[in-house]
Amino acid sequence: MTNTPPVYMDNNATTAVDAEVLQEMLPFFSERYGNPSSIHNFGGGVGKKIDEARCRLAGLIGARPDEIIFTASGSESDNTAIRSAIATNADRRHLVISKVEHPAVLNLARHLVTGGFRVTEIGVDAMGRIDLDELSSSLTDDTAVVSIMWANNETGNIYPIERIGALCRERGILFHTDAVQAVGRIPMRLSELPVDLLSLSGHKLHAPKGIGALYVRRAVRFEALVIGGHQEGGRRAGTENVPGIVGLGKAAELAAERIPIENSMVRALRDRLESSILASCPDVSVNGDPENRLPNTCNISFGYIEGEAILLSLDIHGICASSGSACTSGSLEPSHVLRAMGVPFTSAHGSVRFSLSVQNSDADVDRVIQVMPGIVAKLRAMSPFSPEAPYFQNASQDTCPSGGSCS
Amino acid sequence: MWDYSKKVLEHFLNPRNAGEMAEPTVVADVGNIACGDALRLYLRIEDGIITDARFKTFGCASAIASSSVLTELVKGMSVDEAAGITDDDIVRELDGLPEAKMHCSVMGCEALAKALALYRGEKPAPEDSGRIVCRCFGITDNKIIRAIRDHDLTTVDQVTHYTKAGGGCGKCREEIAEIIRYTRADMAARAKRSSQSPPRTNLQRMQQIIQVIDDRIRPSLRLDGGDIELVDIEGTTVTVALRGRCAGCLAGAVTLRDVVQHTLREVVDAAIEVKEAP
Numbered sequence: 127m128t129n130t131p132p133v134y135m136d137n138n139a140t141t142a143v144d145a146e147v148l149q150e151m152l153p154f155f156s157e158r159y160g161n162p163s164s165i166h167n168f169g170g171g172v173g174k175k176i177d178e179a180r181c182r183l184a185g186l187i188g189a190r191p192d193e194i195i196f197t198a199s200g201s202e203s204d205n206t207a208i209r210s211a212i213a214t215n216a217d218r219r220h221l222v223i224s225k226v227e228h229p230a231v232l233n234l235a236r237h238l239v240t241g242g243f244r245v246t247e248i249g250v251d252a253m254g255r256i257d258l259d260e261l262s263s264s265l266t267d268d269t270a271v272v273s274i275m276w277a278n279n280e281t282g283n284i285y286p287i288e289r290i291g292a293l294c295r296e297r298g299i300l301f302h303t304d305a306v307q308a309v310g311r312i313p314m315r316l317s318e319l320p321v322d323l324l325s326l327s328g329h330k331l332h333a334p335k336g337i338g339a340l341y342v343r344r345a346v347r348f349e350a351l352v353i354g355g356h357q358e359g360g361r362r363a364g365t366e367n368v369p370g371i372v373g374l375g376k377a378a379e380l381a382a383e384r385i386p387i388e389n390s391m392v393r394a395l396r397d398r399l400e401s402s403i404l405a406s407c408p409d410v411s412v413n414g415d416p417e418n419r420l421p422n423t424c425n426i427s428f429g430y431i432e433g434e435a436i437l438l439s440l441d442i443h444g445i446c447a448s449s450g451s452a453c454t455s456g457s458l459e460p461s462h463v464l465r466a467m468g469v470p471f472t473s474a475h476g477s478v479r480f481s482l483s484v485q486n487s488d489a490d491v492d493r494v495i496q497v498m499p500g501i502v503a504k505l506r507a508m509s510p511f512s513p514e515a516p517y518f519q520n521a522s523q524d525t526c527p528s529g530g531s532c533s
Numbered sequence: 534m535w536d537y538s539k540k541v542l543e544h545f546l547n548p549r550n551a552g553e554m555a556e557p558t559v560v561a562d563v564g565n566i567a568c569g570d571a572l573r574l575y576l577r578i579e580d581g582i583i584t585d586a587r588f589k590t591f592g593c594a595s596a597i598a599s600s601s602v603l604t605e606l607v608k609g610m611s612v613d614e615a616a617g618i619t620d621d622d623i624v625r626e627l628d629g630l631p632e633a634k635m636h637c638s639v640m641g642c643e644a645l646a647k648a649l650a651l652y653r654g655e656k657p658a659p660e661d662s663g664r665i666v667c668r669c670f671g672i673t674d675n676k677i678i679r680a681i682r683d684h685d686l687t688t689v690d691q692v693t694h695y696t697k698a699g700g701g702c703g704k705c706r707e708e709i710a711e712i713i714r715y716t717r718a719d720m721a722a723r724a725k726r727s728s729q730s731p732p733r734t735n736l737q738r739m740q741q742i743i744q745v746i747d748d749r750i751r752p753s754l755r756l757d758g759g760d761i762e763l764v765d766i767e768g769t770t771v772t773v774a775l776r777g778r779c780a781g782c783l784a785g786a787v788t789l790r791d792v793v794q795h796t797l798r799e800v801v802d803a804a805i806e807v808k809e810a811p
């Protein structure tokens with residue numbers, strides 16, 4: 127490893143805190159440590175800064191400030207939203223989600239099954255798209271909430287939020303969307319959208335980790351998850367994470383200015399990275415829907431080689447990316463998103479996600495393009511598989527030796 | 534990212550003996566691309582001696598490094614010597630593997646066992662037979678039982694780390710827990726039987742001590758990156774030296790008394806005293 131800073135292309139995992147965000151936060155760790163609930167001016171002044179952050183965040187997503195609740199993470203926002211939706215619709219016992227949701231939604235829904243809820247997991251096609259007809263026909267009078275993500279963290283796929291929201295509204299069903307990957311990357315005006323609840327997280331938009339927010343449309347009934355003091359208007363108890371909130375506010379202000387950059391410069395970097403890899407490495411394919419994708423994300427499968435080996439090789443060159451391979455997940459099974467898409471096991475194990483941000487440069491893309499063909503060639507030379515011999519004679523492709531349940 | 538030893542990274546970056554072999558005596562394929570790792574082992578065997586070994590591996594860094602050290606280990610060995618190589622030998626050569634990656638070293642051993650069986654014209658090893666417990670990865674009860682015995686495993690997660698069984702849909706985890714329960718009960722019964730008949734001659738005692746150190750103590754020390762060397766046996770006094778991570782480690786004295794002496798007293802003879810070589 128050299129001492130040069132890494133080429134960081136793992137921005138869907140987390141982003142760097144922006145220097146301006148950090149500057150704005152610092153005083154709230156030291157001289158301005160007051161409690162925003164205090165009567166005295168010392169604390170009350172801090173409260174004004176929280177109001178400002180709420181306005182900035184509302185501005186970014188086209189909502190009203192009183193529709194924003196600060197939380198401690200995207201995961202907390204997801205949990206709060208879904209639990210609130212079912213608590214305020216106590217007679218309804220059915221949830222609809224997609225198979226490609228983040229674990230914060232997927233595992234919560236599966237957990238609720240043990241409490242007697244029915245969950246429909248809408249499937250996706252080979253490009254990761256959901257079928258709106260399937261979604262529509264899954265809605266019943268018993269459905270309490272539909273939760274479909276705005277953008278997928280692994281493929282970058284963007285889902286048709288407006289149309290899904292319209293379907294829900296027609297049926298009088300609450301609609302929640304996990305927009306953790308979308309906020310700050312694509313423009314949104316919630317005042318004009320049929321979205322009732324929306325989750326976001328600071329650390330995906332250059333604010334710190336451990337701060338999130340939940341948007342709750344004004345007319346929507348809400349029940350708090352964290353009960354206690356009167357903070358956040360009684361909707362989320364706990365003395366505020368003031369530096370985090372201030373940071374998220376500043377990051378939202380910067381993101382509002384930078385969304386055009388995401389969709390021009392970052393998109394161009396991503397496109398150049400992707401087309402160069404496709405041109406220079408044989409037997410690769412793109413996972414996801416190229417027509418409806420976040421501008422920063424690119425998920426590529428490298429046939430016949432394994433993702434962790436690719437990541438480690440990239441890491442040696444100071445390049446940070448991630449993979450849907452089983453070996454990196456610790457679960458022995460490849461990414462649930464790629465599996466839901468029916469991506470062959472061979473490709474799922476060899477998938478690499480590059481996710482860029484406004485902090486990436488042409489030089490970063492050059493560095494990846496420069497080393498990628500060599501890494502692929504080296505690992506392929508060691509692999510027993512190739513286009514001519516895609517699997518061992520005694521085993522068939524994409525099935526377990528036992529013909530087991532993992533497919 | 535995993536916490537790999539320098540040795541694993543070194544073998545991953547500069548794998549020895551990677552690539553095809555022109556005219557191998559035997560070729561063994563294990564694993565499956567669907568399950569995330571697969572290994573093809575080539576051996577050239579002349580007059581019962583392995584004169585060359587090469588590999589091709591689909592898998593993560595630890596799978597590639599395990600394959601690489603395996604080929605280094607077997608080169609120059611006789612077929613009989615090679616048959617004695619265990620997954621612990623691979624792990625030791627790599628200065629340890631993260632526990633969740635133990636199955637990578639197991640895969641190396643399976644390939645070796647399969648290649649040697651092919652060479653001898655034998656049937657597949659017994660763990661290939663048996664009843665499939667984990668359908669996701671095609672793992673049999675025999676293989677699980679062997680992993681529990683060889684590595685003194687106590688939890689389902691450990692079994693998953695060594696064999697992959699239970700790491701997919703998870704449906705087989707209850708059954709794995711049941712296998713752990715009866716296998717450990719059986720292991721305890723055996724240990725008790727052997728401790729009830731203290732060795733009658735010095736020679737018997739020495740043989741038992743060597744066996745217990747080889748089969749039980751060393752494998753568990755190696756899991757933590759350590760090792761043990763038997764220096765001397767005089768009556769009931771056993772002198773050993775600790776190597777690797779155990780050597781010079783603050784807890785060294787505790788390791789000696791607690792692990793080695795306790796095990797030897799329990800299994801071989803209650804009168805045993807363990808000393809560390811100066």
Ligand SMILES: Cc1ncc(COP(=O)(O)O)c(C=O)c1O
Pocket residue numbers: 138139198199200201202228230275277278279304306307327328329336337338
């Ligand atoms: C789509 C999506 N939802 C939820 C989360 C969870 O957010 P947090 O890490 O703030 O809990 C993430 C990020 O990991 C995400 O990508």
Ligand code: FES
Pocket residue numbers: 531666667668669670698699700701702703704705706
């Ligand atoms: S059957 Fe063992 S994990 Fe699925």
